[in-house]
Amino acid sequence: xxxxxxxxxxxxxxxxxxxxxxxxxxxxxxxxxxxxxxxxxxxxxxxxxxxxxxxxxxxxxxxxxxxxxxxxxxxxxxxxxxxxxxxxxxxxxxxxxxxxxxxxxxxxxxxxxxxxxxxxxxxxxxxxxxxxxxxxxxxxxxxxxxxxxxxxxxxxxxxxxxxxxxxxxxxxxxxxxxxxxxxxxxxxxxxxxxxxxxxxxxxxxxxxx
Numbered sequence: 488x489x490x491x492x493x494x495x496x497x498x499x500x501x502x503x504x505x506x507x508x509x510x511x512x513x514x515x516x517x518x519x520x521x522x523x524x525x526x527x528x529x530x531x532x533x534x535x536x537x538x539x540x541x542x543x544x545x546x547x548x549x550x551x552x553x554x555x556x557x558x559x560x561x562x563x564x565x566x567x568x569x570x571x572x573x574x575x576x577x578x579x580x581x582x583x584x585x586x587x588x589x590x591x592x593x594x595x596x597x598x599x600x601x602x603x604x605x606x607x608x609x610x611x612x613x614x615x616x617x618x619x620x621x622x623x624x625x626x627x628x629x630x631x632x633x634x635x636x637x638x639x640x641x642x643x644x645x646x647x648x649x650x651x652x653x654x655x656x657x658x659x660x661x662x663x664x665x666x667x668x669x670x671x672x673x674x675x676x677x678x679x680x681x682x683x684x685x686x687x688x689x690x691x692x693x694x695x696x
Contacts, residue, residue, distance in 0.1 A: 538570060540573065559621060561576065561620060573653070593642050593654075594647055603617075650671035
């Protein structure tokens with residue numbers, strides 16, 4: 488996976504990888520193994536803050552009320568200066584694509600993920616890219632941070648996540664829609680002190696942009 492600066496049309500800004508003149512987004516790089524020409528590396532923890540578009544609030548509310556067996560999906564956004572702006576989220580697609588009993592899904596079906604990634608860039612421009620995933624527990628409630636971290640570290644072990652990856656855990660706590668965000672700084676060794684809960688009210692991280 489990679490991000491890099493490329494020569495692009497006016498107002499396009501920074502985006503995915505330049506592969507012999509072809510824009511290669513992070514999902515294509517992951518699935519097809521295309522190598523960038525001018526890779527620049529910056530972990531997500533290096534950004535000053537992460538904000539989410541206000542339009543995502545009704546999406547997450549609807550997903551937590553959905554009867555779908557699987558909970559999770561993709562996140563798409565772009566970097567502006569030192570701020571990561573997450574603008575869109577997807578579902579995980581059809582439940583039948585995943586093994587029986589799977590409820591919370593991080594490893595999204597690659598055909599679905601590629602289609603979403605290419606469609607977002609085609610419609611909204613090449614500065615938009617896949618930035619991570621969101622998940623929720625089967626009952627729609629926030630659970631222990633230990634469970635979140637096990638899932639997050641498992642994504643690194645399986646190769647789904649890297650240091651440019653964001654995991655957003657969404658759920659209700661005391662009747663309010665809340666979330667926890669995890670980035671590369673949370674991939675700590677087993678003997679490291681457990682981080683304090685990063686739980687936030689979902690409304691507090693939204694922006695009307």
